[in-house]
Amino acid sequence: MQTINDREAVRALAVKNGLDGIFSPLVTHRMELRRYADEEKLCLVGDQLDGMFILVEGKLKIQTLLPNGKSMLVRFTNPISVIGDVELLHRFPVKNQVESVGESLILFAGRRLLLRELEENTALLRFLVGELSHKLHTLGQASALNLLYPVENRFASYLMSLFADKNGDRRVEEIRTSSLIETAELLGTSYRHLNRIVRRFIDEGIIARNRGRLSVLDESKLAELANGNLYE
Numbered sequence: 001m002q003t004i005n006d007r008e009a010v011r012a013l014a015v016k017n018g019l020d021g022i023f024s025p026l027v028t029h030r031m032e033l034r035r036y037a038d039e040e041k042l043c044l045v046g047d048q049l050d051g052m053f054i055l056v057e058g059k060l061k062i063q064t065l066l067p068n069g070k071s072m073l074v075r076f077t078n079p080i081s082v083i084g085d086v087e088l089l090h091r092f093p094v095k096n097q098v099e100s101v102g103e104s105l106i107l108f109a110g111r112r113l114l115l116r117e118l119e120e121n122t123a124l125l126r127f128l129v130g131e132l133s134h135k136l137h138t139l140g141q142a143s144a145l146n147l148l149y150p151v152e153n154r155f156a157s158y159l160m161s162l163f164a165d166k167n168g169d170r171r172v173e174e175i176r177t178s179s180l181i182e183t184a185e186l187l188g189t190s191y192r193h194l195n196r197i198v199r200r201f202i203d204e205g206i207i208a209r210n211r212g213r214l215s216v217l218d219e220s221k222l223a224e225l226a227n228g229n230l231y232e
Helices: 009-014 025-029 109-119 122-148 151-162 177-186 191-203 221-225
Strands: 002-004 032-036 042-045 050-064 070-078 081-083 096-110 175-176 209-212 213-216
Touching: 009 025, 009 032, 009 050, 009 081, 009 096, 025 109, 050 109, 070 096, 070 122, 070 151, 070 177, 081 209, 096 109, 096 191, 151 191, 151 221, 175 221, 177 191, 191 209, 191 221
Parallel strands: none
Antiparallel strands: 002 032, 032 096, 042 096, 050 070, 050 081, 050 096, 175 213, 209 213
């Protein structure tokens, strides 16, 4: 994690993402700008957070750890989204692991400052209620997806979620085939089964494998398999 000491960049990002209409100038002025590298962790299960993370550029992956030590994908998040709102009031320990997908920019606000802000700032209260409602909705959707849909549909949903930008547009990207073991775990299946699905997707011209990476060739077919279900 790199802290960027640039007050003008903080102000510009706050305005760009509409945060100046949610937080008071005092809070935005005291926010920290942080840069996280690809796969770098923002928080781990059991952490006690001392503030709230607001994603303003990039993408985050959120996964939960199961009692057997394995992980399961909860969702991806795009700007603007919040990490730490659930833990803010009651200091709950972190339940999910959060990591950056590619490079991400985060605005961080301290807990004490936010608690004082909540006493009078109704715009912030509405914003946090909206974030919590969205998390409840996506948690239910992800749970249904993981329990009820075949692996091929979950893998398609995973790829569509992974390659969506903040405006919901799709862009062709690549993933390392070496990460398929982790992907299989996140989707609740075995590497062998996921690899069979990957080979089938390749045979059907949906994806391609080249030099240890997978790239999407047919996004319309992938969207059909995902059937509108995304980990978002």
